[in-house]
Amino acid sequence: MDWKTFLSAAKGLFPDDLFLIDAEDCLRYGSDWTKTAGTAGLVVRPRTTDEVSEVLKLCSQMKIPVVPSGGRTGLAGGAVARGELVLSFERMNRLSEVDIHGNTVRVQAGATTQAVHEHCAPQGLMWPIDLASKGSCEIGGNLSTNAGGLRVIRYGMARKWVVGLQAVTMAGEILELNRDLEKNNTGYDLIQLLIGSEGTLAVITEATLKLTRFPNHSWVMFFPFESPRATLDFFAEARRGPFEILAFEFFSKACLDIVSARLNRQSRLGHSSPFYALMEVEFPVGREDEVDQWLGMMLENRVVSDGLLAKSESEKDQVWGLREGITESIQATAPVKKYDVSVPVRKLAAFLEEVERALKQSGLGIELYLFGHLGDGSPHLNLVKPAISTMEQFNQDCAEFEKTIFVLLKSYGGSVSAEHGVGILKKHWLTVSRSPAEMRLFRDIKRVFDPQGLLNPGKVIDL
Amino acid sequence: MDWKTFLSAAKGLFPDDLFLIDAEDCLRYGSDWTKTAGTAGLVVRPRTTDEVSEVLKLCSQMKIPVVPSGGRTGLAGGAVARGELVLSFERMNRLSEVDIHGNTVRVQAGATTQAVHEHCAPQGLMWPIDLASKGSCEIGGNLSTNAGGLRVIRYGMARKWVVGLQAVTMAGEILELNRDLEKNNTGYDLIQLLIGSEGTLAVITEATLKLTRFPNHSWVMFFPFESPRATLDFFAEARRGPFEILAFEFFSKACLDIVSARLNRQSRLGHSSPFYALMEVEFPVGREDEVDQWLGMMLENRVVSDGLLAKSESEKDQVWGLREGITESIQATAPVKKYDVSVPVRKLAAFLEEVERALKQSGLGIELYLFGHLGDGSPHLNLVKPAISTMEQFNQDCAEFEKTIFVLLKSYGGSVSAEHGVGILKKHWLTVSRSPAEMRLFRDIKRVFDPQGLLNPGKVIDL
Numbered sequence: 001m002d003w004k005t006f007l008s009a010a011k012g013l014f015p016d017d018l019f020l021i022d023a024e025d026c027l028r029y030g031s032d033w034t035k036t037a038g039t040a041g042l043v044v045r046p047r048t049t050d051e052v053s054e055v056l057k058l059c060s061q062m063k064i065p066v067v068p069s070g071g072r073t074g075l076a077g078g079a080v081a082r083g084e085l086v087l088s089f090e091r092m093n094r095l096s097e098v099d100i101h102g103n104t105v106r107v108q109a110g111a112t113t114q115a116v117h118e119h120c121a122p123q124g125l126m127w128p129i130d131l132a133s134k135g136s137c138e139i140g141g142n143l144s145t146n147a148g149g150l151r152v153i154r155y156g157m158a159r160k161w162v163v164g165l166q167a168v169t170m171a172g173e174i175l176e177l178n179r180d181l182e183k184n185n186t187g188y189d190l191i192q193l194l195i196g197s198e199g200t201l202a203v204i205t206e207a208t209l210k211l212t213r214f215p216n217h218s219w220v221m222f223f224p225f226e227s228p229r230a231t232l233d234f235f236a237e238a239r240r241g242p243f244e245i246l247a248f249e250f251f252s253k254a255c256l257d258i259v260s261a262r263l264n265r266q267s268r269l270g271h272s273s274p275f276y277a278l279m280e281v282e283f284p285v286g287r288e289d290e291v292d293q294w295l296g297m298m299l300e301n302r303v304v305s306d307g308l309l310a311k312s313e314s315e316k317d318q319v320w321g322l323r324e325g326i327t328e329s330i331q332a333t334a335p336v337k338k339y340d341v342s343v344p345v346r347k348l349a350a351f352l353e354e355v356e357r358a359l360k361q362s363g364l365g366i367e368l369y370l371f372g373h374l375g376d377g378s379p380h381l382n383l384v385k386p387a388i389s390t391m392e393q394f395n396q397d398c399a400e401f402e403k404t405i406f407v408l409l410k411s412y413g414g415s416v417s418a419e420h421g422v423g424i425l426k427k428h429w430l431t432v433s434r435s436p437a438e439m440r441l442f443r444d445i446k447r448v449f450d451p452q453g454l455l456n457p458g459k460v461i462d463l
Numbered sequence: 464m465d466w467k468t469f470l471s472a473a474k475g476l477f478p479d480d481l482f483l484i485d486a487e488d489c490l491r492y493g494s495d496w497t498k499t500a501g502t503a504g505l506v507v508r509p510r511t512t513d514e515v516s517e518v519l520k521l522c523s524q525m526k527i528p529v530v531p532s533g534g535r536t537g538l539a540g541g542a543v544a545r546g547e548l549v550l551s552f553e554r555m556n557r558l559s560e561v562d563i564h565g566n567t568v569r570v571q572a573g574a575t576t577q578a579v580h581e582h583c584a585p586q587g588l589m590w591p592i593d594l595a596s597k598g599s600c601e602i603g604g605n606l607s608t609n610a611g612g613l614r615v616i617r618y619g620m621a622r623k624w625v626v627g628l629q630a631v632t633m634a635g636e637i638l639e640l641n642r643d644l645e646k647n648n649t650g651y652d653l654i655q656l657l658i659g660s661e662g663t664l665a666v667i668t669e670a671t672l673k674l675t676r677f678p679n680h681s682w683v684m685f686f687p688f689e690s691p692r693a694t695l696d697f698f699a700e701a702r703r704g705p706f707e708i709l710a711f712e713f714f715s716k717a718c719l720d721i722v723s724a725r726l727n728r729q730s731r732l733g734h735s736s737p738f739y740a741l742m743e744v745e746f747p748v749g750r751e752d753e754v755d756q757w758l759g760m761m762l763e764n765r766v767v768s769d770g771l772l773a774k775s776e777s778e779k780d781q782v783w784g785l786r787e788g789i790t791e792s793i794q795a796t797a798p799v800k801k802y803d804v805s806v807p808v809r810k811l812a813a814f815l816e817e818v819e820r821a822l823k824q825s826g827l828g829i830e831l832y833l834f835g836h837l838g839d840g841s842p843h844l845n846l847v848k849p850a851i852s853t854m855e856q857f858n859q860d861c862a863e864f865e866k867t868i869f870v871l872l873k874s875y876g877g878s879v880s881a882e883h884g885v886g887i888l889k890k891h892w893l894t895v896s897r898s899p900a901e902m903r904l905f906r907d908i909k910r911v912f913d914p915q916g917l918l919n920p921g922k923v924i925d926l
Contacts (some may be wrong), residue, residue: 101699101809102840124703146648157646159655160623173900180807182839183620184878185609185659186885186896187905187923192622192655196648213703236564240587240676286749344643346564376645377565422649433649436781437636442650444911448904461652 001041001083006062006454013054018044029088030081032072033133034425038080039253040067047091049166049174049205056203057172058434059085065454066170068199070141073133075164075340076423078145078198087203089140103211104163104180109140109204116209126212128155132324133351145421146196153375154246154282155212158374159195167194169201170455180208193445199456202447215282218246219291221318222308224273225250228349231277235345235374237303242290243281248375250277255326255371261320262329269308277374278323280316295460325373327380334367335385339400340407342378342418351412352379364397365389378418381405406432422460430461444449464504464546464736469525476517483509492551493544495535496596497888501543503530510554512629512637512668519666520635522548528917529633531662533604534575536596538803539886541608541661541922544753550666552603558582567626567643572603572667579672584766588674591618595787603667608884609659616838617709618675620882622658627671630657632664633918641669656908661884662919664912678745681709682754683779685771687736688713691812694740698808698837700766705753707746711838713740718834720788725792726784732771740837741786743779790843798848799832800861804872805841805881813844814875821867826854827860841881844868869895885923893924 007019020043022226030039046052059066065084072079089110098120105120113134116127131137133147141147143165147158155161164178177191178184194202196306225231231250238245253274260266269276301456310316329335339457343351352370359368369382383401385394399441409416409432416429430437442461449455453463470482481491483506493502509515522529528547533841535542550571559569560584568583568590576597594600594612604610607629610621618624627641640654641647657665694713697774701708716737723729732739746754761767773779794801806814815833822831832845846864849856872895873878879892894902905924912918914924 065822078604099807099809100702102693102807103702128869145491146652148646152646156623159652160619169900175900176898177901179803179876180878181878181881182808183611183615183805183836183841183881184896185882186878186880187659187901188664188908189609189622189655189659190901190904196652199649232564239563239566284747284750287747342644342646344562344565345645346562347740360747378646390551411570413642413644413645415649416645418644419648419650426649435639437632437638438640438650441638441653441911445651445908448907448911 001064006042008056009058009062013053013058018046018051020045021358029072029086031070032077032079034075034077036077036080036424038082040081040086041083043086043088045088045091046404052087052203052205053172053174055087055345056170057166059454060170060172060452063452063454066143067456068140068203068249070110070135070138070144071133073137074141074145074423075420077425078421078423078456079141080424082387082458083455089138092205095119098125098211099180102163102180102182104208104213106180106206106208107139107253108206109138111139113137113139113142116191119248120211124213126214127161129158129161129253139207139209143204143207144197144199146337148419150247150249150373152373154244155247159192159407161198162191162195162207163210165191165194165204166206167202167204170452172451173270174209175202178208191306197420198423198460199459200446201455203455214444215244215246216284217254218280218282218316220310220319221279221281221295222269222310222319223277223279223304224269224306225277225304226273228275228352228454231275231374232346232349234277234303235349237298238279241281242282242287245375246280246282248277248279249323250275250374250379251323251371252369254367254369256322258333258369259322259325261331262332263325269306278319288290309442320377323371326369330369330384333384334387335391335394337383339381339405340378340418340420341381341414341416342376343412343414345375345408347412348377348379351414351435354408355381355405357414358408359401362401364401366397366401367394406457424459426433427460427462464527465598468503469505469521469548472521472525476521479513481509482512483508488636492532492535492549495540495542497538497540497543498628499540499589499887501545503544503549504546506549506551508551512631515550515631515668516637516664517634519631519633522917523633523635523915526915526917528920529795530919531603531666533573533601533607534596534599536600537608537886538883539880540888541884541886541919542604543887545921546766547920552601555668560644561586561674564643564832565626565643567671568674569643569669569671570602571669572601574602576605577844583674588673589677590624590674592624593760602670602672602789605660606658606661606667606670610700611882613710613712613836615836615863622655622831625654625658625670625671626673628654628657628667629669630665630667630775633913633915638665641671642830659884660924661886661923662917663909663923666918678709679747681745681779683716683773683782684742684744684758685732685773685782686740686742687732687769688738688740688767689736691738691815694738694837695809695812697740697761697766704744704754704757705750706746709743709745710840711740711742712786712835712872713738713834713837714786714789714834717830717832717847719785720798721796721832722785722788725795726788730785732769741782755892756819764821775777781845789832793845793847796847798854798857800846800866802844802846802868802881803841804844804868804877804881804882805839806872806877808838808840810875811837811840811842817867817871818844821871825864825896827864828856829860829864872896887922890923890925894901
């Protein structure tokens with residue numbers, strides 16, 4: 001790529017400070033949280049949608065590939081650059097006034113999730129997508145990857161919380177989609193097509209986010225279970241309880257042990273059960289007795305054998321700490337290979353039991369850590385290196401077991417990526433979840449939007 | 464179309480009773496609720512997805528255009544046939560067992576909305592899209608048109624309540640999209656693209672619907688207002704009340720008068736205010752005092768000047784009857800031309816006031832009836848013929864005023880079809896809501912799915 005020629009052509013069209021070209025910046029803007037090796041050829045930091053449009057037009061004319069870049073907190077390599085022009089949204093972070101009639105807020109794509117939360121909170125409103133990375137991840141990225149988070153069971157994914165979108169195609173055309181209309185049944189839903197398209201169809205520049213009120217007060221419950229099946233049966237029961245379920249997470253004994261060691265804490269429930277579940281429930285003030293009674297009934301009828309009930313903020317944080325500390329505890333202990341998969345909720349127990357059984361039978365050198373969002377069918381499978389294995393052996397064993405996981409996934413009608421998207425890292429798995437007919441439609445749709453294949457090339461699908 | 468040749472080719476592939484060819488059937492299956500003149504060339508009634516696939520394959524080979532047909536309750540002419548093969552789903556109405564882990568149910572596209580409701584109710588679950596036509600309208604049609612209904616403010620439109628879709632392309636390819644996975648971020652969202660595509664991209668054969676629990680008990684409130692603006696300001700206030708708003712409808716004095724005359728009832732609030740609003744609120748048992756207090760505060764602070772509170776089922780039905788009877792009362796009284804439009808919620812008052820003002824200034828012979836879903840910004844504009852006008856004059860006046868409505872809509876960033884879709888009847892208005900870039904993308908996407916232009920031709924867009 002002849003960046004000098006590009007910069008000459010760009011001179012006069014844009015101010016010089018729009019561009020970054022030194023090696024350190026290019027490395028930083030070209031990498032994401034997966035630590036996949038990446039570097040930009042050039043970094044561009046526009047301030048307005050018009051500037052985005054002009055840059056893309058120029059790139060189209062000069063056949064320069066472009067990688068859109070938000071907080072770079074992605075976990076599938078979707079924002080990794082291999083020498084392309086990186087289009088960073090860090091300067092496009094304006095937030096408009098909250099609309100208290102429509103319960104919406106208009107933001108630029110570079111606004112962080114946390115900034116949006118803080119902006120709307122004074123109005124008693126929130127955008128319900130909440131992620132661990134919220135201080136860094138940006139709205140454009142959240143929408144491009146249809147982010148989920150911890151409360152999908154209650155609120156759904158990002159695509160349920162968008163009213164309007166503004167996006168720019170590789171040809172520089174600005175698409176003003178819907179703006180802030182609640183209802184608009186005039187043609188195909190391009191907003192929903194762009195959401196989750198991982199920056200491969202058009203570049204999101206602004207969004208009208210739908211807001212909701214904060215939940216009522218909540219309690220957190222923590223239970224031990226003998227098996228995934230027992231956990232799942234309890235979940236079906238809990239869906240009928242006198243509350244809304246805000247979150248329903250599970251994790252295995254191995255996870256509890258490793259996070260307890262790391263935090264230097266013991267669970268008051270002990271550590272002898274194979275599985276544990278954390279359930280956060282929301283209910284209006286005045287309903288406490290009913291919830292207490294329901295819990296009592298669950299214990300009496302032996303639907304659960306034991307349990308903890310956390311009512312105060314600090315107690316709730318303590319319990320959540322056990323779940324939220326798992327990822328970091330594992331990473332700090334040993335090398336790990338992670339899978340973010342999903343199966344239909346009702347099949348989750350059977351799937352987990354088959355994964356455990358298959359690993360045992362394989363005799364491979366892998367420690368399996370199971371945890372995640374039981375409530376929406378998406379467990380995290382973490383394959384951890386035992387102390388006695390070498391890295392080389394571990395990588396080989398993982399590569400082998402991965403095939404088993406995907407054969408199982410396909411037989412369960414599952415997904416190879418519940419949340420994190422396809423990016424680069426999961427492209428070769430895509431056919432586990434998608435038929436040839438779907439892959440063909442994906443390519444054809446990609447060609448409609450980006451016939452030259454310049455926008456985030458090599459991500460999701462290849463033309 | 465040479466139907467004899469088609470039937471010969473089809474013989475042996477399908478049982479004879481799949482087809483209907485007599486003139487009366489063709490007329491019935493070719494028309495919808497808009498009474499647009501239409502007739503099928505041939506009617507096909509498959510029982511399975513495979514039969515749908517075989518029929519479409521044959522039609523593709525023989526270049527026979529196809530119109531998918533559900534309950535034919537559409538209001539934009541989307542299911543009207545002009546001599547094509549009509550594909551009726553009336554025999555594909557199976558409902559699977561409700562999944563109490565995932566809170567979903569799998570249904571065939573020909574199941575009626577009412578059948579789905581009745582099927583799920585014993586589990587304490589419901590599909591929250593509720594329409595007046597629910598005894599006739601089918602799931603396939605609901606999803607093809609992204610139906611809304613009376614409770615969009617609480618639950619959103621149909622596209623929020625679908626987990627998976629099965630559809631067949633004109634080439635006969637069966638797309639099994641997601642089945643029943645809550646989370647699946649692997650590629651572009653073809654489900655959301657097909658929803659609202661009005662049968663022009665692929666034919667929906669099955670769907671996994673997301674269910675939710677029934678609302679808590681509810682009260683209905685009824686208020687008079689001096690203006691659309693006062694109504695809207697109250698709405699913003701009510702959004703912060705100690706309840707969830709299930710519905711927020713408004714209507715003008717003209718509407719109240721006509722429905723009261725028809726039902727032979729008088730509103731206990733009198734008939735002297737220019738506008739009225741009906742609000743249904745949901746809250747858990749035990750919260751009644753808070754809601755009463757809130758209402759008292761609204762009256763004390765003069766946010767509302769008067770109000771009715773309906774608590775019992777029969778009282779609530781009485782109030783709802785005033786709103787639900789408007790359409791039929793108008794139709795029974797005089798010829799009417801209807802517009803189902805939308806603007807951003809916060810602009811609704813200004814929009815309605817401009818429409819009223821513009822009509823007054825025009826001096827045209829039209830009586831304006833305003834009512835509808837204030838809570839999501841979608842008013843119904845009904846233009847009614849005054850007794851003294853002739854039909855010819857009325858049609859001319861409507862054609863003239865329509866231009867004004869659309870100029871206003873465009874300036875407000877509004878939609879020409881909030882709910883009913885484009886079909887045939889709103890094609891010529893599409894450019895009020897959609898830019899040239901969007902229209903081009905629509906055509907290109909249509910070509911991806913249906914290169915021969917055989918599926919529901921002439922609906923939504925022309926190739």
